[in-house]
Amino acid sequence: MNDPVNDRLITHLRHVDLAVPDYDAQLRFYTETWGLSAETTDDGIAFLAAEGSPEQYSVRLRKDDAKRLDLISFGAADAADVDALAQRLGTEGVQLVSEPDKLQTPGGGYGFRFFDNDGRTIEVSSDVAVRQHRKVEEGESIPVKLSHVVINSPHPEATVAFYDRHLSFALSDTLTSPHVGDVMWFMRTNRYHHSLAIARCPHVSLHHASFEMRGIDEYMRGTGRLLRAGVEKVWGPGRHMAGNNTFSYFLDPHGNTIEYTTELEELDEDTWHPHLYDFSDPEVTDQWGTANPMSEFVAKKSFNDPDRGVFVAPPV
Incomplete structure (x- = not known):
């Protein structure tokens, strides 16, 4: 590395x-x-x-x-x-x-x-101009910022190597299991546990985009607001072990998985050593035990549709 x-x-x-x-x-x-x-x-x-x-x-x-x-x-x-x-x-x-x-x-x-x-x-x-932003208030269940993006790859080891070699992303942690091997790599470009993660998948696609909330209360209020609105929940609410962040995953109208999260771990990059977490242990996927179990349903939704934009630059 x-x-x-x-x-x-x-x-x-x-x-x-x-x-x-x-x-x-x-x-x-x-x-x-x-x-x-x-x-x-x-x-x-x-x-x-x-x-x-x-x-x-x-x-x-x-x-x-x-x-x-x-x-x-x-x-x-x-x-x-x-x-x-x-x-x-x-x-x-x-x-x-x-x-x-x-x-x-x-x-x-x-x-x-x-x-x-x-x-x-x-x-x-x-040199992008700074937007006039504001402090999100107590109880406001809206995103503070984009936290991280997770991408799917049929060749994840090569994709991890690409972001390491060419862009100097560092590996924070890896999810693995005795049955299927390594499935997700968390990579950082600053002190936050991950800005990008790479997941094993049969095809190239977006796994999910995650948005940071003000705190636990606002994260739960946002989760509840979406549930009341009838938005399809994929997984959560819970707290991951890798990154130690909370999670509630939903589907947008086109089937993209998007997440509310909070409290993503901040690392000391000089002393951090990557973990190999066995995701067949329920506490690895959800420390709280409050989320629906990781299942084929959750995995399939996160696979998303094969990306139609591979090696085709967007027109704007």
Whole structure:
């Protein structure tokens, strides 16, 4: 593994961009039900912000004939780091989708895009204007920020190696079992336990996107609000062992799994050693014992539909 800090040019997770056929239903869900704010909307595209986040937006929705993950966006400290990373990736044979340039999305900035080994579009940017955000109040059951994104891969070991080698993500923990072997790798790009996780799956797809809530009370209020609204719950509420974070997984109108979470573990990167957790132990998947058991239903929902955007850059 690389030096987890000194080689690292990526600072944090910015946003996740989704394309869907039923754009209007998706937009209503993410704003009226999930609790994001429509900062900027245009014909068939919307930029949705989390109230507590300085990021211009945490989710971008785009109308398209096919459901797909458009891209995952990460931040860099400055334009020099963006240029250095683009040069590094190009030299190492990674396929760039665009060269570093001014961004035309809300908040501007400077960035570029590339394909990872599975064909997902990844964006890295710097100098994006800080959004006027606010402190989420006690009892407010809306997302503070985008916490992490989990992706599915049919070749997860190669995908883990890609993010380690090319982007200096560090491994925090791995889920395994005696029966099926390793199934999920949690990777970090700062002190938080994971900004990205990679799961074993028959195909490339989005596993889930997770949103941080203010605290346990707000997380439970949000979970209950979605249940009362009739949103399909996949798994939770509970508390994972890897990352020590709470979880409640739901399905958006297009079948993407999305999560409310809180209290994701912050690590001392100098002293942390990755664990190998046996997820056949119920306490590993849910320390509290309050969630429905991990089952084939939960796993199948998290597999999602095969991504239609593999090695096809989004049009915007």
